[in-house]
Amino acid sequence: ISRLPDDILVSIISRLTVTEAVCTSVLSTRWRGLHKYITRLDFSPTSKQLQAFKDQEKKRGRNKKGDDRVFEEEVVRSCASIIDRTLDSLKGGAALEEIRLYLPWFQINTWSEDETWPIKRWLDFAFSKKVVRTVHLHLNSVHASARFPVPPCNFERNLPAFKSLKELSLQGVDFDDEGLRLLLSNS
Numbered sequence: 001i002s003r004l005p006d007d008i009l010v011s012i013i014s015r016l017t018v019t020e021a022v023c024t025s026v027l028s029t030r031w032r033g034l035h036k037y038i039t040r041l042d043f044s045p046t047s048k049q050l051q052a053f054k055d056q057e058k059k060r061g062r063n064k065k066g067d068d069r070v071f072e073e074e075v076v077r078s079c080a081s082i083i084d085r086t087l088d089s090l091k092g093g094a095a096l097e098e099i100r101l102y103l104p105w106f107q108i109n110t111w112s113e114d115e116t117w118p119i120k121r122w123l124d125f126a127f128s129k130k131v132v133r134t135v136h137l138h139l140n141s142v143h144a145s146a147r148f149p150v151p152p153c154n155f156e157r158n159l160p161a162f163k164s165l166k167e168l169s170l171q172g173v174d175f176d177d178e179g180l181r182l183l184l185s186n187s
Helices: 007-012 018-024 047-063 067-089 116-126 155-164 177-185
Strands: 038-042 098-103 134-139 167-171
Touching: 007 018, 067 116, 098 116, 116 134
Parallel strands: 038 098, 098 134, 134 167
Antiparallel strands: none
């Protein structure tokens, strides 16, 4: 398989989650760095990561110490940092076929009002890369009723990205009227 052209190898690893794609770099020196050219970004947690998150939430529910919140914020910021570093490491100018952000750990109150929400950076990144097919943004919270407003993104500058968008999935996300109008008028 390592004898295949880079384009085919990148196509293969683009079908994996980002975590799995990065892990392929240990297969051989030929595979090192190929994950930086993937055209499909899937930041969904693995089943093992999801289970660890659920276990943490159960433990947190039983243990109401003040330091649990600090640990949670550290975990949330660490996960956001991993996504930021991954996006920063991507090479190539090719359009993304898909970006999938399933974030069961996301907590809106982790970031102060004067900080840029990472979701804004991630959406701006997706729109700037001209996602051609699918955008999934699934935000989850321990609080079932929590909704997350979409921060102002660079919709107007990057609207051509929506011309070929086939699927947009937003769960646990609130759009203001203007954002929704812009989105629908350019789909």
